[in-house]
Amino acid sequence: MASSTQPDRFGFLHIDLNSFFASVEQQIHPEYRGRPLAVVPTMADTTCCIAASYEAKDLGIKTGTQVGEAKRICPDIVLIEGDHEEYAKYSKAIADAVELCCPVAHTPSIDEMVCELIGREREPPRARQIALEIKQAIYRDVGVALRCSIGMAPNRYLAKIASDMQKPDGLIGLLPSQLPRAIAHLELRDLPGVGARTEVRLNAKGITTMEQLLALDRTGMHGLFNSVWGDRMYHWLRGAESGDDGAPVASGVQKSLGHSHVMAPEHRSQDGAWAVAHKLLHKAAMRLRMEKFYAGSMGVAIRYQLTREQASRVSAKKHFSGIKHSGWGMEARFRDCQDTLSLLEVLRGVWKQRPQGAEFERPFFVGVTLRDLIPASEHQDSLFGDVNNRGELSATMDKLNLKYGHTTLHFAGMLPARESAPTRIAFTQIPVQYGVDYM
Structure with a gap:
């Protein structure tokens, strides 16, 4: 039971944007409003929906539903390949609208924001008024197709729970006396x-x-x-x-950053996977410098598609796309650095140790993660300095890539995958704008 000494006050508002990706698409395309719509990573029946509008959810189509199944349930469903840069822009616009009503204290994900209440804001009538003002600000300043559910509670954990209790467009408060x-x-x-x-x-x-x-x-x-x-x-x-x-x-200090990608069929080869891994590292290294970190280790993960016969002989896993696969991963440690050329040498060394054989000929997923991050202010330079001016080379590349796009200047190894592995929104990484691109 709640403590009798605990006042009936709200401490936090948790804002959950409803069917965010799908709602953004309906905001951009008014002709899709009121229609079943799903956002997909690629236009293929074997992949899965990464978001669904409430019209689609009412039919049983949800996040994780295979596209082929969604088409069977609703032959007229609107399918849109996700534009993650657009979603990042809308998330920023919504955060700006929320800030007009109450400061955003935390951003757990691309479609969630948390406001901490202080003073008289904690009183239930005032907290409710702020929540309604937030809803109106999003509707008025960002888009009429965008809705949110807001949870009000004494702590962040309960506010998150409350935000999920009524969707869409909900507003639920949990007071200590009710708990x-x-x-x-x-x-x-x-x-x-x-x-x-x-x-x-x-x-x-x-x-x-x-x-x-x-x-x-x-x-x-x-x-x-x-x-x-x-x-x-x-x-x-x-x-x-x-x-x-x-x-x-x-600790609130960031421990890692990286990128992963499910490759298009034309890149599902050894050379294609290397080119994609090269690009993922290029993006991660640029982010590392923009966020003023050095890395001390690198993790590389590859997943290999298996034939039905191969899957029957090994302990195969099943990807959300339906692909049965085996996996391999390795981590390498090194003196902390942030320049692309040094990190590329580490990646090349790890890549040489990947498994060989018939079961490892069809890579379809690659992930590259930089770990053991330390702030640039804590980095100790080498006694011999930057002999090959690698840091200056990376700084020059960054200057041009920030101005013209992050793939403008790069090492040749990623050329075959230059247009592959576009920006994606992960659960723990919200794309940030660096120059003209979101990464």
């Missing part, structure tokens, strides 16, 4: 951080409903998760503003 009974009807999977695997583990420990979870005391919650996460969740679900109790909180 935890106001969330007792939810499913375990409705809790942020509880995915399919976590749910299976909870079920194995006898927790299958929210009521059973909420019935646990703090010690029981700690034992359930076997970590301080259980303690924090115990407090969060009861409206506490902080459930850390002095436990270490994850």
Whole structure:
């Protein structure tokens, strides 16, 4: 039960943009409003929808539905190849509109924003007024096709939960006096951080409903998760503003950056995969310098498409596109650096160690991640300096690429994939504009 000393106040607003990619497309194309629409990565029946309009959702088409199945359900569905730079622009415009009403304190993803309330803003009538002003600002200043659901709660965790409780265009508030009974009807999977695997583990420990979870005391919650996460969740679900109790909180310093890409059929070869990997590194290295970091390690991941016969002989996994595959990955450590040429040498060394054989001839996915990041201010220069002026070379490349586009000047190895691997929005990486491009 909520503490009797806890005032009925809201601390946070969580803004969740409804069917964001699909709504942006309906804003850009008025003729698609009111029609079932899905955003796809490529125009192929074997791939999956990455977003669906509410008209499509009403028919059972959602994120992850295979395009061929979506066409079967709705032959007239509008399919649009995603334009991630456009989505990044709209996200920025929405954040600017929200800022007119209340400062944005956190941006968890491209379609989510969090506002922290202070002073009299925490009083329920004023918090509700701010939430309604945010909705109106988005509608008025950004687009009539764009809607959001807003959750109001004492802490960020509950505000996120509340934002998912009513869609589309919802507004739900969870006050301490209403907790935890106001969330007792939810499913375990409705809790942020509880995915399919976590749910299976909870079920194995006898927790299958929210009521059973909420019935646990703090010690029981700690034992359930076997970590301080259980303690924090115990407090969060009861409206506490902080459930850390002095436990270490994850550092806010960025630890990695990178890019990955599912390759078009024409690049699904050894040479094509190398060219794509080269481009992914080119983009990551440029971002590394723009964000003023040095990297100390690199991770490379490749997934290989398997034939039906090959898949029957090995422990094959299934990609969301339906492709059965095997995977390989490797990490290399090195003296921290940020210039493209040095990082390219590391990538080339890793690439030489990729597996060989009939089962590794059809790469379809490549990922390159720069890890162990340190701020440029903490980097220690080599005793011998930049002998080959690699830093100056990268700086010159950046200057031209910022002005004319990030693929204007590059090393020859990425030429076959120059137009491949366009900007994509990942769950943990929101594209940022550098010069004329979003990356």
